Amino acid sequence: MSATATAPAPQRPVPAARSAKRAERARGWSLRAPLLPALIFTILVTQLPFLFTIFYSLQSWNLVRPGSRSFTGLANYAAVLTDAQFLGAALNTVVITAACVLISMAVGIGLAMLLDRKFAGRGVVRTLLITPFLIIPVATALLWKTTMFDPVFGLVGFVLTPFGLGDVDWVSQFPVVSVVTALVWQWSPFMMLLVLAGLQSQGGDVIEAGQVDGASKWQMFTNITLPHLRRYIELGVLLGSIYVVNTFDTIYMMTQGGPGTASANLPFYIYQRTFLGFDIGQSAAMGVVVVIGTIAVAMLALRLIFRTFMSDQEANS
Amino acid sequence: MEKENPLPSTKRRPGRLAALGAAGAAVSLVSGCAGAGAVAAGGDGTTLVVAIVSNPQMEDAISLRADFAREHPDVNLRFVTLPENEARAKITTSIAAGGGEFDAVMISNYETRMWAENGWLANLQPHIDATEGYDDEDFLEPIREDLSYQGDMYSVPFYGESSFLAYRKDLFEKAGVEMPENPTWSEVADLAAELDGVEEGVAGICLRGLPGWGEVLAPFNSMLNTFGGRWYDRDWNAQLTSPEFRRTAEFYVDLVREHGQPGAANSGFGDCLTHYSQGNAAMWYDATAMVSTVEDPESSKVVGKSGYAPAPVQKTGYGGWLYTWSLAIPASSQHKDAAWDFLSWMTDKEYIRMVGEEYGWQRVPPGSRVSTFENPEYQEAASAYAEPMREGIENADPKNPGTRPVPYTGIGFLAIPEFQDLGTRVSQQLSAAIAGQISVDEALAQSQQYAQSVGDSYKEAQ
Amino acid sequence: MTATAPAPRSSAAAAPNPRPAAARARRRGGVGGAALTTLTWAIALVFVSPALWLVLTSFKSEAIAQTDPPTLFFQPTLDQIAGVIDSDFLPYLANSLIATLASTALVLLLGTPAAYALSIRPVKRTKDVLFFFISTKMLPVVAVIVPIYVAAAEVAMLDSIWTLVVLYTAMNLPIAVWMMRSFFLEVPSGVVEAARMEGASLPRVLWSVMLPIMAPGVAATALICMIFSWNEFFFAVNLTASQAATVPVFLVGFITSEGLYWAQLAAAATLASLPIVIIGWMAQRQLVRGLSMGAVK
Secondary structure, eight states: HHHHHTTGGGGGGGOOOHHHHHHHHHHHHHHHOOOOOOHHIIIIIIHHHHHHHHHHTTTTTTTSTTTEEEEEEEEHHHHTTTTTHHHHHHHHHHHHHHHHHHHHHHHHHHHHHHSSSSOOOHHHHEEEEHHHHSSSSSHHHHHIIIITTTTTTOOHHHHHGGGTTTOOOOHHHHHHHHHHHHHHHHHHHHHHHHHHHHHHTSOHHHHHHHHTTOHHHHHIIIIIIHHHHHHHHHHHHHHHHHHHHOOHHHHHHHHHTTTTTTTTOOOHHHHHHHSSBBBBBHHHHHHHHHOOOOOOOOHHHHHHHHHEEEEEEEHOO | OOGOOHHHHHHHHHHHHGGGGHHHHHHHHHHHHHHHHHHHHHHHHSEEEEEEOOOHHHHHHHTTHHHHHHHHHTEEEEEEEEOOHHHHHHHHHHHHTTTTOSSEEEEEETTTTHHHTTBBOOOOOHHHHHTTTTTTGGGGGHHHTEETTEESSEEEEEEEOOOOEEEHHHHHHHHHHOSSSOOBBBHHHHHHHHHSSSSOOOOOOOOOOOSSTTTTHHHHHHHHHHTTOOOOOOTBBOOOSSSHHHHHHHHHHHHHHSSSSGGGGOOOOHHHHHHHHTOOBBBEEEEGGHHHHTTOOTTTTOOOOOOEEEBBBBSSSOOOOOOEEEEEEETOOHHHHHHHHHHHHHSSSSHHHHHHHEEEESSOSSSHHHHHHHHHHHHHTTTTHHHHHHHHHHHOOOTSSSSSSSSSSSSSOOOOTTHHHHHHHHHHHHHHHHHHOHHHHHHHHHHHHHHHHHHHHHHHHH | OTTHHHHHHHHSSSSSOOHHHHHHHHHHHHHHHHHHHHHHHHHHHHHHHHHHHHHHTTOHHHHHHHSSOOOOOOOOOHHHHHHHHHTTTHHHHHHHHHHHHHHHHHHHHHHHHHHHHHTTTTOOOHHHHHHHHHHHHSSSSGGHHHHHHHHHHHHTTTTHHHHHHHHHHHHHHHHHHHHHHHHHSOOOOHHHHHHHHHOOOHHHHHIIIIIHHHHHHHHHHHHHHHHHHHOHHHHHHHOOOOOOOOOHHHTTOOOOOEEEEHHHHHHHHHHHHHHHHHHOOOHHHHHHHHHHHHOOO
8 A cells, every 4th residue: 555655756756845735635636536437436336226235135025015015124134144045056156166267277378378389370279269258158158058068969968979978968967067167168268368468478588597407398387487477367366256256147048057056156046036036135135145255255365466466566666 | 120120122132141251241230220220219100118938929929020010000019038937037027116118018827917916017908898809708718717807807818728648649559558538647657657668768757847936836736736735724824744745746756756757857848848749758747838849740750649638637626727828018008009909919819810821720829719719720730639728728727726725826836926936946846856866855844944934924914 | 667667568569579489499390399289279179169169050050950960061051140130130239339339438438547546646545446446346246236227217227228338337447447557557657747747637648648558458458348248148138128138138039948949049149249259359469468468567
């Protein structure tokens, strides 16, 4: 904090001494002003509705039973925290997010390493590889559900037939694996782009020095490349988690959270409680619980990552 | 929409399509279309937004809308077509929260009376009475009754269905067994054991196991009623762990696990349809609407091989369910008269005749009008199943399901607003039991809790 | 910082580190390099094969789309694509275009000054503000859908494309501010101070001094916003009906209880994705560069 506040000080021209205080205050406002439109807009659109959600969460309110609306205090929260399916959905969210982010990062690093050299058709290969990230996720989910994973006509079954896995009904028998597969396919290109950006900013002299020292390829990778990529990887994990934790379309399209509730994550489960159960009070309470949980996790993660980003900046300034 | 587009002549030209590969072409196409949308919206006519379930019969109606446009050139139709579950969620939200996006919605006999009572739907009776030749007396009585509140209709049926038991006459002959005229479930279970594997890959019976109140619970509930079970006693005490309920659940789960189709826990109506019409099941208990696929040579391998028996019974005289997709006008619609023009077009005798002539009589939306059953052309196309279907619908009595008094109505469902949710949760448990993940007792114990919390809210209200 | 900043940027911008690439090419020689190239191509093709298969399927007839084993060679047909375009696809496309372009423009309009304020001239509690922006991204949108629905119904903004524009702007603003702040940090602050001293107004500074320097960063930010707006599904499916429905919603309409028509679905999916895929392809260099600048700051 103090780091960023003082960072550019050396470059700042010294203002005339007598009007320094007043100028400083005016200056403070002129600095804040550009920030305000975005800040106010964000607060209005994202925070205000959430206040209503908190308000709803204290009510017993079923949308399809008019006249049922009344205050119930914290009863909804008690119901939510003892709902086994809610807790199961929370676990699914963690599993899906963690698996998707880690696997796509691994795949992304691999692809980026392959692309980080000159070869015939490199541009075409990179173009091909980023495509899954650009395709509409709804289409991706339908693609995997039908033409890929269909037990009879699917490509995956066809390819795996020699291994005796030709008749597996992937989406029904392994719903979470299926969802993660589609998500990994979608997110790997994003990770690849980030890591590629990192690799291309790597100074050539370091590598040459390593080569002169006679380090093995693996040693070079773990000792030089990976540390250099650390911040790119952290950024990828952060952005990936932010988006994947809120995954809705893929589950909606592929499994509808099923079979049963086997593959429902929190966004999908709350959606079901809202638009199938129409229990506005209880689904609002779930929303609030999830937000509190997310903030707790995010605090930890963000503070950690912010520390690395901000402190490096401080060190450099 | 199509006729307002200023680019109709270029629309179908392949050269134009080929150009789509280039980004520029895509963008120019879009801007052209934005213009089209603006023209359509800015015209003098009324724009009707119709929310509809994407079943084949409804898709036929959308393709035939040019006929409606001929009669009502000033009305511009916009369709929102969604799969059943999504359509239900969207329509219910819109109506209950007063969203007002739709001028006409497709609902069912589950929603109609509850929503009419809440004042969410326009009363259609004045429109019906003012429309010459619409002939609402022609609707099958149980359906008409189920779509009425205080004597007035609040939605009009597009098609109606009951349930019956389809069976393969050829396989029965091969196994040397016969289908009784009015089978009981015990007899059906014995037959299923007999027929299981009569040919390679043929299951004894096909039954839904997919979660969803409109999926596994439809056949299960109709079975529950005839077994003498019920969801609640008259005082809203949940009865899901009662001996009758347990017996039905065990019977259903055992039957489908032992002699049912593979992957039963994930098969809904559509999957069963494929199983049976591909010749992989000897019997199938499901909606009468199955016939338009089972008897369609283009998609079925068993055309003409099936017999149709009434829904099996156990303790009651009749075991089928009653369901209908119907059209209603939300109370919030600003264009009720135009919306009624559309509703009456889509549910009129004339429409049924048009589908019959355009697409063939096996594809008409059946089970709504007496006149359809009495039409000689329909009788010829549907000779194998028209009669059991009609009997099924006419015998259904949603007011008195089962053998004992209950505080709710409905056969395949409970006509209470919470059932969408409760039914879905209970169906998930039942499906898990069919998959073998949990025991029937565990499924019912959990379900009983869900049901009791709903029942409690009614107890308080009493 | 300011001293070292331009170095990685220019190296990423020009032919990316020619030296190590050349060195490695020298070292590996012909055969090994060719093998690695072949391997890279093979992996890329396998990885992207689902997408290729999707495009292929969109040129099939329904009968060929579902065969066991899958059909690779066939007589292509444009029937499916024509069918999709005939089924009122274009209004959806127009809606997606409006929602994407308008929200992205709005994001840049609101986000650029904010990012500027958070970078060059540090405000008190910079980190808290940034933290706030990013944390709004983590909140599950499903938690606020009911209040938003109710509010939109109150002001007759349901099924309006502008509701989506507002929501997509809010959805993308945090990431945009965050990314653009990193790009602003690249700009040597001396340049800005000089312009300010000469009496240039803030918008002028932003427009004529800053923008040229950070054009690739802005392009990358805009591209990311466009991708997420174009692909957004949750708000679209819950808040629109017919007038404002976007292409992802259009795809859902292709699922029927009768099962799926794969070829038609593939055609719809291909057409729906095409605009953003092409834009992404054309802008991939900016994306790599923009992300690399964003990552290190």
